[in-house]
Amino acid sequence: MKFSPLVQELIQSLKCLPGVGAKSAQRMAFQLLERNRVGGKKLAESLALAMEQVDHCHSCRNFTEQDICDICASPKRQENGQLCVVESPADVIAIEQTGEFNGVYFILMGHLSPIDGIGPEELHLDVLANRLANGHFNELILATNPTVEGEATAHYIAELAKQHNINISRIAHGVPVGGELEYVDGNTLSHAFSGRKNYL
C-alpha cells in the first residue's frame, strides 16, 4: 500500500532537496496539497524557470540569467582592478553588504575536495587563469572560507596566480568583532597574535 501515484512521485522528487528525507518530504507534500496549493504552483513555476534559464556568468561564474552578471558588467567595478575569489554566491552578498569592496568577483562554487572528486577543473580555475592573464588586475584577494579546504584552495589559487605579476592577498584571520577573548578558539587567537598590527 502506497500513496496515489502522483503523491508518491511528488514525495520522491522532494527528496532531491538537500537535508530532506522520506518523512520531511511527506510532510512537505501534505502541507502543500492541504494548505498551500498556490505556494506549490508558484514553486513549480520558479523552479522550472530557474532550472531552464539560470546559468553561470561567463566572467565570474555567479548564477545569473544574463550572459554577464550585473557586477561584472559595471565599468566602474572593472576599472577598480581588484579581483576577489569566494566560494559561494552567498559570500558575494555578505561582502557586498559590507560596502568595503568595489572590484569584481570570481565564484568557485565550492572548494577543492579531492575526496568528493572536486578538483581545479570542477572549480573552473581555467576561467580564473584566463581572466588573470587577460584582465588588468592589480590585486587578487583570496576570500575563501577559513576552513582547511578553504585554506588549501586559497593556497592552490595563489600558486596559480604567482606567474601573473599581481598582488595576492588573503583576508585577515583574527578575533571576530564583538566577541569575548575567553571564548575564542586557540587557533584563531594565535592567528590574531601573529597578525597583530601597530596601534596608534
Added chain:
Amino acid sequence: MKFSPLVQELIQSLKCLPGVGAKSAQRMAFQLLERNRVGGKKLAESLALAMEQVDHCHSCRNFTEQDICDICASPKRQENGQLCVVESPADVIAIEQTGEFNGVYFILMGHLSPIDGIGPEELHLDVLANRLANGHFNELILATNPTVEGEATAHYIAELAKQHNINISRIAHGVPVGGELEYVDGNTLSHAFSGRKNYL
C-alpha cells in the same frame, strides 16, 4: 545587492515549504542549480502535476487523482462494515502495513484546533456524518493520535456518531511492544493498568 531575479524568486518560493527558512532555501537553490538540474526539473514537473490534479477522495478525503481512492473503491473493503477515522494519510499507510484492518477509512487531514481556526467544518465532519447516516457500518474505530488534540477530536466525533446506532471504539492506549516499563511515562502506564485484560 541581491541574487539575480530568477534565483531570488526561487529562494523566495522554496520558503513556502514547512521547516525551510531563508538559509535552507538558499542552500537548496544553490544545490539544485549547481549539482542537480535534472532533479530540480523533475521536482518542478511533479509539483505542477500534483498541485493541479491531486484532489481529495469524495468518500474518505485521502489524497488521490481519481474521484474515489483505491481503498474506498474496493467492494471487499466496503462490505467489511468498519470505518476507521485517522488524522493523516501517513496514518493510513501505517495501519495498512499492519494488515490488521480491512475496512474503509476517513481521513480528517488534521485535528480540531480552535486556536488555529480548525473546527469541525475544516475537518469536513459533515462528509463523515453523511457516510455514517447513509453507509451500513457496524463499527466506527477512532484512531486519531493519542495527543490532547487527538483525544478531543475523537471525543467530538464519538458524540457526533452516537445517534447512528453504531459501535464506537477507540484504539487501545498502553505500553508499546518492545519497550521497557522503566522508561514508559506515568500517564501511559496508568492507562495500561486501567485497561488491563484477563490473561489465560
